[in-house]
Amino acid sequence: MTVPALEIINLNKNFGGLPATQNVSLSVLPGERRLIIGPNGAGKTTLFNQITGDFFPTSGTIKLFGQEVTRLKPHQRAHLGLSRTYQIITLFNKDTLQHNITLGLLGLQKARWNMLRPLATYGDMRTEAIRVLGLVNLDHLADRPVSDISYGEKRRVEIAMAMAQRPKVLLLDEPLAGLSSGERTNVKQLVAAIPRETTVVMIEHDMDTALDLAETVTLLHYGKVIVDGARDAVIADEKTREVYLGH
Amino acid sequence: MTIETTSSATPAVEAKSSTLRIAFYAVMGVVLLVLPMFSGDFYINLASQILIAAIFALSLNLLVGYGGLSSLGHASFLGLAAYFAAWFFTRGGVDHVSAAVIAILATSVVAGLFGLISLRASGLGFLMITLALSQVLWGVAFRWAAVTNGDNGLSGMTRPMPFGIDLNGAANFYWFALIIFGVSFILMAIFTESAFGSALRGTRDQPRRMAALGFDVWMIRWITFVYAGFWGGVSGLLYVYYHKYIHPTSLSITTSAEGLLSVIAGGSGTLGGPVVGSILVVMLKNYASAYIERWNMLLGFVFLFIVLVMPEGLVPGTKRLFNRFKGGAK
Amino acid sequence: MQSGNTLTRTVLALVAVLLIGAAGFSYVSSIRSPQFAVIQALNSLALGGLLFLLASGFSLIFGLMRLANLTHGAFFMLGAYIGANILRSYDGVNLWFAMIGAGIAVAVFGGLLERFVLRQLSSNSLGQVLVTLGMSFIVADACLMIWGGDPIPVPTPAAFQSPLRVAGFMFPTYRLVVVLCAVAAAIGLYLLLERTRLGAMIRAGVDDMQMARAVGIPVSKLFTAVFMLGAGIAGAAGVLGGPIMSAYPGLDADMLPLALIVVILGGVGSLIGAFVGSFIIGFIYTFGTALLPDLAYVILFLPMIVVIAFRPQGLFGRMSA
Incomplete structure (x- = not known):
């Protein structure tokens, strides 16, 4: 049996007595494309934040490739191959696109502790950053500050920054949020082109686009897993219709 | 917590501003080098004070400007190093070099401990804890008279004689301070431009993202805190050599506030800013105290003026006001 | 569940305060004299009371406005000077009158500062x-x-000058009055926060400012009101502290760090935290000074x-500062 890329066992999280995650268990195989859906307030981003270590669960276990990471700090998990994007764009606004991506590269290298050598002199990192920007068709803007580019372009930088780290597990938090339909197609192609070495877990509201990208789907509602399985089975499930259409 | 930092937007502006910057540094360098040749002791001493204050402000700027960590207790490190050096030299019976080494090492260790405590919080919590810690040290300096000599301060400190050169003359001390300033400026500049410095700025702007990218945000901040404490200690050492005396006031919130004002007045998060700010604060303090006794009140009003009228610092602030004035006149 | 938790912690913390006090008390009475220990204990309580009056306002302002008001120590000192002036210049003026007068004066000053500068x-x-630091x-x-560099001693009101004798011990009456004032203020603030409309609005703002705005609470007026309230209490506390500490330059710098430590201990925005923290610091500082004046x-x-180290949000804090 293959070891799951990401395994969550009986996860619980309470905020001041209010349950945000209730007994969530799920398992994502290496290379899988998993879509997490659910109405607003279902606890999707809360789940992501526990996977990345932004906050710790009240109880339960999180494993990356069989290794328990429940109590590890976010940066330690990043070094195990976990990357994420944010629903609310979280970039370094005053810095250039190239610098943004370079920080993504630097985060996993020993050079991040170097207090003598200027970052600008790491030519290989710059080259790699521009190559990664090329993957999202933004290399022509490499030396512009993030504050200059459009919202749709920022969304692509979000993804590029995570991709630069060559993650084993990539968490995408609503990568299509706020995009026009043209930009959606664009980002959809980007996500579809992510290599199979990377396991992708994605939160998305736009089902039309996202379902095409997914192989498996997990439906969350009030912090609980309602249905979990192959895409078509979850869509066809009675309970999915109940959650989305009401009783 | 918002700190205004200057950043250049377009390549054209960048080129222009870097020319300006080079010109600024060139002029500063020339002024610093020729100053002792044509000015009296008063101005040379004033310049020495500015250099000491500038090292202090530069070290604080590592935290405030580059790290986004607003400390209101940086005087701790200036005062501690000065007290340690004075105590070990005048009472501990050790020579100048040992006293200096002990002072800097001990100050760095205390900075490490204070960092452990204050970095449990960020933002306003960090500010309050650093303030409380430094105020406790200030209280200790006042009350623990058996060691610190209390309100009378520790006197009897002398200036060292590196390579047999007597530093008691104003010009000689100025050269000594200038060399230390040059070294510390260059080393702090290298620090801020380094890969680590870029990571530090990243933790200021997007700490959560930085952690997700694999940076140990806490460790980056702690190392910076200790490094800033180290240079704060260096400024304290120069301070006690210059005055040959140390009093609890050096640990007070006024000292921390003067440093912070220098950083913000000049423009935080820039290398030259704290130096410009220190020139302003030291000159103001010296000239004002010649005419009025109310330095603290003036300091308070300058604070209000800077924060309310020119939050981004004097140089960019003046430029902005000038542009608006020009725009209005058309 | 939350309130039960808070209640348990309050009881535990008060027990801890009592234990610290009792330990200090018995130690001091064994090496000095029981009478000396009684006086020190009352001094601790009086300092704790004054700190509470200072820290509660600071904490409330911080909790609601996310504003670390470093002028708070100066408010206390301003109150002390105004109180000293009133009490010394008019013979037989009531202490309460001086407190109300100074409290209102400082509150108005604080209100102007909030409205026209901080806003x-x-x-x-x-x-x-x-x-606030510059201020x-x-x-x-x-x-x-205005008042010069020499400390201005403030006479203890005539009514409270003679000590109380109970069980062979002398209790300085004025210290007791200060403690009673602090306890009364604590109860008053508690009732204000828990039982009044204004209090409900303040609590809503502390919990979730955006929500408070959304449901139509006049946040702007609320800020001014709370800032004035905190400033007024600090000013009145300065008057109350006058006969014990007198009014002197540097009083602000002596009191502000103690209040900061109280708030760090108790947790920002928490009234109970400020109360418990104040008496912990009152005991530690007073007995510490009596036993090891240097340290x-x-x-x-x-x-x-x-x-x-163990509870960075403070003993009773819900949010991290």
């Missing part, structure tokens, strides 16, 4: 702190200009470090 910087919390320098220097300030490090 300009509502999105810039560092700027606000720097302005504290201005106020302190203005006091020095009283060093001892202040200890509770602070322990709390920050």
Whole structure:
């Protein structure tokens, strides 16, 4: 049996007595494309934040490739191959696109502790950053500050920054949020082109686009897993219709 | 917590501003080098004070400007190093070099401990804890008279004689301070431009993202805190050599506030800013105290003026006001 | 569940305060004399009471406005000077009258500061702190200009001058009055917060400012009201502290760090935290000064470090500062 890329066992999280995650268990195989859906307030981003270590669960276990990471700090998990994007764009606004991506590269290298050598002199990192920007068709803007580019372009930088780290597990938090339909197609192609070495877990509201990208789907509602399985089975499930259409 | 930092937007502006910057540094360098040749002791001493204050402000700027960590207790490190050096030299019976080494090492260790405590919080919590810690040290300096000599301060400190050169003359001390300033400026500049410095700025702007990218945000901040404490200690050492005396006031919130004002007045998060700010604060303090006794009140009003009228610092602030004035006149 | 938790912690913390007090008391009485220990215990309580009056306002302002008001120590000192002036210049003036007068004067000053200066910087919390810091320098220097550099002793009101004798011990009456005032203020603030409309609005704002705005609470007026309330209490506390501490330059710098430590200990925005923290610091500082006069300030490090290490949000804080 293959070891799951990401395994969550009986996860619980309470905020001041209010349950945000209730007994969530799920398992994502290496290379899988998993879509997490659910109405607003279902606890999707809360789940992501526990996977990345932004906050710790009240109880339960999180494993990356069989290794328990429940109590590890976010940066330690990043070094195990976990990357994420944010629903609310979280970039370094005053810095250039190239610098943004370079920080993504630097985060996993020993050079991040170097207090003598200027970052600008790491030519290989710059080259790699521009190559990664090329993957999202933004290399022509490499030396512009993030504050200059459009919202749709920022969304692509979000993804590029995570991709630069060559993650084993990539968490995408609503990568299509706020995009026009043209930009959606664009980002959809980007996500579809992510290599199979990377396991992708994605939160998305736009089902039309996202379902095409997914192989498996997990439906969350009030912090609980309602249905979990192959895409078509979850869509066809009675309970999915109940959650989305009401009783 | 918002700190205004200057950043250049377009390549054209960048080129222009870097020319300006080079010109600024060139002029500063020339002024610093020729100053002792044509000015009296008063101005040379004033310049020495500015250099000491500038090292202090530069070290604080590592935290405030580059790290986004607003400390209101940086005087701790200036005062501690000065007290340690004075105590070990005048009472501990050790020579100048040992006293200096002990002072800097001990100050760095205390900075490490204070960092452990204050970095449990960020933002306003960090500010309050650093303030409380430094105020406790200030209280200790006042009350623990058996060691610190209390309100009378520790006197009897002398200036060292590196390579047999007597530093008691104003010009000689100025050269000594200038060399230390040059070294510390260059080393702090290298620090801020380094890969680590870029990571530090990243933790200021997007700490959560930085952690997700694999940076140990806490460790980056702690190392910076200790490094800033180290240079704060260096400024304290120069301070006690210059005055040959140390009093609890050096640990007070006024000292921390003067440093912070220098950083913000000049423009935080820039290398030259704290130096410009220190020139302003030291000159103001010296000239004002010649005419009025109310330095603290003036300091308070300058604070209000800077924060309310020119939050981004004097140089960019003046430029902005000038542009608006020009725009209005058309 | 939350309130039960808070109740347990309150009881535990009060027991801890009593234990600290009792330990200090018995130790002091064994090496000095029981009478000396009684006086020190009352001094601790009186200092704790004054600290509560200072820290509760600071904490409330911080909790609601996310503003670290460094002028708070200066408010206390301003109150002390105004109180000293009133009590010394008019013979037989009532202490309460002086407190109300100084409290209103300082509250009005605070209200003007909030309305016309801090309001300009509502999105810039560092700027606000720097302005309150600058303001504290201005106020302190203005006091020095007006009242000079010598301490102004404040007479203890005649009614409270003779000590109370119980079970062979003498109790300085005025200390008791200070403690009673602090306890009364604590109860008053508690009732204000828990039982009144204004209190409900303040609590809503502390919990979730955006929600409070959304449901139509007049946040702007609320800010001014709370700032004035905190400033007024600090000013009145200065009057109350006058006969014990007298009014002197540097009183602000002596009191503000103690209040900061109280708030760090107790947790920002928490009334109970400020109450418990004040008496912990009152005991530690007073007994520390009595036993090891040189090192009283060093001892202040200890509770602070322990709390920050194990509970960075403070004993009763819900949010991290």
